[in-house]
């Protein structure tokens with residue numbers, strides 16, 4: 001990802017997983033989060049329902065049964081359903097399926113981990 005330094009106009013190549021980066025020309029430090037740039041989170045999550053710690057899993061919306069049934073009965077709706085399922089993925093707890101996950105680094109996540117060691 002390229003970022004143009006607002007101080008000197010230098011093009012900075014930054015990684016989208018690191019929060020802080022520096023301009024190689026004028027040595028100004030930047031914080032991606034403060035600038036509203038996207039930072040990809042690579043850490044773990046805590047489930048607010050069962051306090052399971054993990055990365056969570058991406059689940060497809062809808063059901064396998066309906067998808068297969070649609071393919072058997074009518075072909076076109078099956079395709080539409082498949083596309084919809086894959087476009088409506090959600091991030092859920094691997095243990096209880098709850099979508100209420102918080103980052104382990106967040107205040108809420110830290111508290112949950114303290115309460116459930």
Ligand SMILES: [Zn+2]
Nearest residue numbers: 005008023026
């Ligand atoms: Zn600069």
Ligand SMILES: [Zn+2]
Nearest residue numbers: 047050093096
């Ligand atoms: Zn859970």
